[in-house]
Amino acid sequence: MLHCWDGARFPPGGTISIPAKEFNLGFIRPVNSVSHGLRVFTCPLVNVRDALNQAMDEELERDERVFLLGEEVAQYDGAYKVSRGLWKKYGDKRIIDTPITEMGFAGIAVGAAFAGLRPICEFMTWNFSMQAIDQVINSAAKTYYMSAGAQPVPIVFRGPNGSSAGVAAQHSQCFAAWYGHCPGLKVVSPWNSEDARGLLKAAIRDDNPVVFLENELMYGVPFDLSEDVLQKDFVVPIGKAKVERRGTHITLVSHSRCVGFCLDAASVLAKEGVECEVVNLRTIRPLDVDTIEASVMKTGHLVTVEGGWPQYGVGAEICARVMEGPAFNYLDAPAVRVTGVDIPMPYAKILEDHSVPQIKDIIFSVKKVLNM
Amino acid sequence: MPLCTGAVIHPCSHTKAASMVASSRSYADFTPEATFDIKKVDLHRLEEGPPLTATLTREEGLKYYRTMQTIRRMELKADQLYKQKIIRGFCHLYDGQEACAVGIEGGITLSDHLITAYRAHGYTLTRGGTVREIMAELTGRRGGIAKGKGGSMHMYTKNFYGGNGIVGAQVPLGAGVALACKYLGNDQLCVSLYGDGAANQGQIFETYNMSSLWKLPIIFICENNQYGMGTSVERSSASTEYYKRGDYIPGLRVDGMDVLCVREATKFAADHCRSGKGPILMELQTYRYHGHSMSDPGVSYRTREEIQEVRSKSDPISMLKDRMLSNNMASIEELKEIDIAVRKEIEDAAQFATTDPEPPLDDLCSHIFANDQPFEVRGATPWTKLTSTS
Numbered sequence: 001m002l003h004c005w006d007g008a009r010f011p012p013g014g015t016i017s018i019p020a021k022e023f024n025l026g027f028i029r030p031v032n033s034v035s036h037g038l039r040v041f042t043c044p045l046v047n048v049r050d051a052l053n054q055a056m057d058e059e060l061e062r063d064e065r066v067f068l069l070g071e072e073v074a075q076y077d078g079a080y081k082v083s084r085g086l087w088k089k090y091g092d093k094r095i096i097d098t099p100i101t102e103m104g105f106a107g108i109a110v111g112a113a114f115a116g117l118r119p120i121c122e123f124m125t126w127n128f129s130m131q132a133i134d135q136v137i138n139s140a141a142k143t144y145y146m147s148a149g150a151q152p153v154p155i156v157f158r159g160p161n162g163s164s165a166g167v168a169a170q171h172s173q174c175f176a177a178w179y180g181h182c183p184g185l186k187v188v189s190p191w192n193s194e195d196a197r198g199l200l201k202a203a204i205r206d207d208n209p210v211v212f213l214e215n216e217l218m219y220g221v222p223f224d225l226s227e228d229v230l231q232k233d234f235v236v237p238i239g240k241a242k243v244e245r246r247g248t249h250i251t252l253v254s255h256s257r258c259v260g261f262c263l264d265a266a267s268v269l270a271k272e273g274v275e276c277e278v279v280n281l282r283t284i285r286p287l288d289v290d291t292i293e294a295s296v297m298k299t300g301h302l303v304t305v306e307g308g309w310p311q312y313g314v315g316a317e318i319c320a321r322v323m324e325g326p327a328f329n330y331l332d333a334p335a336v337r338v339t340g341v342d343i344p345m346p347y348a349k350i351l352e353d354h355s356v357p358q359i360k361d362i363i364f365s366v367k368k369v370l371n372m
Numbered sequence: 373m374p375l376c377t378g379a380v381i382h383p384c385s386h387t388k389a390a391s392m393v394a395s396s397r398s399y400a401d402f403t404p405e406a407t408f409d410i411k412k413v414d415l416h417r418l419e420e421g422p423p424l425t426a427t428l429t430r431e432e433g434l435k436y437y438r439t440m441q442t443i444r445r446m447e448l449k450a451d452q453l454y455k456q457k458i459i460r461g462f463c464h465l466y467d468g469q470e471a472c473a474v475g476i477e478g479g480i481t482l483s484d485h486l487i488t489a490y491r492a493h494g495y496t497l498t499r500g501g502t503v504r505e506i507m508a509e510l511t512g513r514r515g516g517i518a519k520g521k522g523g524s525m526h527m528y529t530k531n532f533y534g535g536n537g538i539v540g541a542q543v544p545l546g547a548g549v550a551l552a553c554k555y556l557g558n559d560q561l562c563v564s565l566y567g568d569g570a571a572n573q574g575q576i577f578e579t580y581n582m583s584s585l586w587k588l589p590i591i592f593i594c595e596n597n598q599y600g601m602g603t604s605v606e607r608s609s610a611s612t613e614y615y616k617r618g619d620y621i622p623g624l625r626v627d628g629m630d631v632l633c634v635r636e637a638t639k640f641a642a643d644h645c646r647s648g649k650g651p652i653l654m655e656l657q658t659y660r661y662h663g664h665s666m667s668d669p670g671v672s673y674r675t676r677e678e679i680q681e682v683r684s685k686s687d688p689i690s691m692l693k694d695r696m697l698s699n700n701m702a703s704i705e706e707l708k709e710i711d712i713a714v715r716k717e718i719e720d721a722a723q724f725a726t727t728d729p730e731p732p733l734d735d736l737c738s739h740i741f742a743n744d745q746p747f748e749v750r751g752a753t754p755w756t757k758l759t760s761t762s
Contacts, residue, residue: 072601079601101573164461171537338752341751342749347509347518351733365753
């Protein structure tokens with residue numbers, strides 16, 4: 001159950017030159033970016049892991065009250081190497097290895113936030129947060145309200161969320177809906193490196209408890225980061241979705257790794273003349289209903305895509321909000337959800353592959369909704 | 373017959389090789405049983421402990437040897453298959469700790485109960501699983517002990533409750549099994565295992581309290597292999613005397629590399645439980661040769677010299693082998709034959725595990741509920757309707 005990753009595939013930062021055919025990102029670039037053949041990248045390629053690492057490094061440097069605690073975050077460099085080099089740079093006081101006691105150390109982290117520090121509390125995976133969920137909800141999320149504003153809780157809980165590869169039922173759950181359900185929490189779910197960097201900085205600077213849902217399978221995926229994004233004060237605002245791809249026929253709303261699948265599906269569908277608009281939620285709570293509604297009012301069709309289970313999930317919330325708002329009158333067909341299959345995650349590869357939403361499921365649903 | 377390592381091995385039966393060996397030695401030449409001095413056990417809240425000697429019969433010796441060797445080779449094969457990407461996800465290997473699983477089983481019976489964490493392949497074997505089913509589970513095939521749905525950390529057999537992925541959670545579960553034993557009045561007990569990393573978990577202390585209050589027949593066993601993933605015991609625990617952490621619960625600290633020590637301590641603990649005295653806690657001092665899991669090289673937080681030293685001075689299989697040979701309880705050839713037989717068993721199992729087909733897609737939604745009518749399960753889209761059967 002505890003595990004680590006064996007290192008990044010790409011050099012952190014730096015520029016490298018890769019012929020397009022070897023550049024296997026698993027998705028096709030969004031339409032508004034430069035296509036590449038053989039070229040030297042002027043924007044550095046930064047994978048999600050390094051984006052998170054750099055964001056934490058910069059925020060640790062910027063504000064002495066920020067510190068990181070969790071299992072294996074210090075001397076091991078992080079179970080997934082997200083905190084690589086930080087202990088060497090900042091030492092025992094700022095980067096703290098904890099015993100395997102989630103309930104205890106989450107409580108300690110919240111207490112430190114009460115007293116004015118700005119902790120980053122890492123769960124090795126969000127599955128283990130269930131051991132500590134009382135501290136996240138009852139001690140962190142609700143305290144500012146219960147104290148009528150006297151006691152803020154400036155804490156970030158972060159770690160990998162959702163399914164991975166072959167880690168079976170107890171290690172594969174998505175917690176976006178669970179935490180997204182609770183007032184008092186902000187819940188963010190980055191997809192790419194820009195999201196990861198900007199949202200983590202925003203989360204650390206936010207005076208409220210933020211649940212930061214990463215994705216293990218995205219850690220090693222590299223993305224271009226522009227000069228603007230690499231500025232130390234670059235933040236992605238919490239609560240604002242991003243339109244990753246403009247389209248006119250149908251809106252795909254997603255978060256985390258599934259955003260990439262939506263972009264892949266959109267490329268395939270474009271060949272058949274269907275132009276999808278892909279909305280990257282970036283934040284689960286507060287949900288950017290305005291961006292979703294504006295898109296649906298333009299396209300008239302909606303498919304939500306998520307890795308988590310369908311019942312009472314993120315997609316269910318989006319559909320309900322669309323029903324209750326002005327966008328409903330613009331729908332030409334019922335809004336539909338693509339989700340993980342409603343079962344505990346099986347181990348065998350063939351079963352696991354069929355338990356998560358695939359690109360073909362997205363394409364199939366789009367065509368059904370568009371009556372093609 | 374199934375190549376069950378629980379079976380008693382007689383050198384002149386079963387294998388062709390054995391009958392072909394022109395052995396100049398007959399049964400009568402071997403010592404049928406011998407008594408060995410074993411390390412004194414550290415005691416906590418106990419006036420007396422397990423005996424300072426252990427008697428081993430030739431049969432037992434050969435059985436323990438074969439079982440430990442089977443676990444050893446099975447884990448090394450799993451290492452190979454993982455590097456070939458035939459096993460995926462998590463894989464936490466047990467090589468080095470064999471004396472614990474085998475010694476514990478030597479002190480209880482298969483009608484007793486056992487639960488452990490994720491380093492569970494050895495226990496799955498000692499609790500009645502076969503190498504074939506274990507390996508096929510690791511490779512995610514339909515012939516796996518959990519039909520491919522559980523994987524490395526989720527294997528079950530009768531009276532063996534896994535294989536558990538969440539650190540510490542298995543301990544209260546074990547107390548629940550013990551509660552059922554007491555409730556049903558069946559004179560059985562439950563062995564509930566956890567590691568040095570888990571030993572700080574709050575739920576374990578909650579379990580100590582309730583087990584003692586209610587005098588549950590539970591043996592808590594802390595397998596202290598010195599490291600919780602990358603964190604040494606000194607860095608995780610304010611007190612590293614894990615056998616005392618039960619406070620009001622009597623405790624023993626045992627050499628976990630000596631199968632006889634473990635067995636005698638387990639027998640002692642089992643007697644304690646069965647006499648209605650309530651829980652008892654054993655700390656087994658042991659060592660894992662591999663890293664925490666296959667993703668962990670295991671050398672960033674400890675030295676290769678340390679690993680090598682344990683291997684050369686305290687290897688559980690070597691220790692047993694030396695004892696048997698120096699007391700004339702077996703011959704080198706005989707043990708070599710067992711090695712060959714074990715290798716073959718592992719090869720056959722690996723062959724099965726790599727050729728058995730994956731589970732059928734029909735299995736995707738099965739086993740959500742027990743004893744229930746079949747019901748519809750939502751697939752990835754609203755149009756994908758699947759069926760769940762019990």
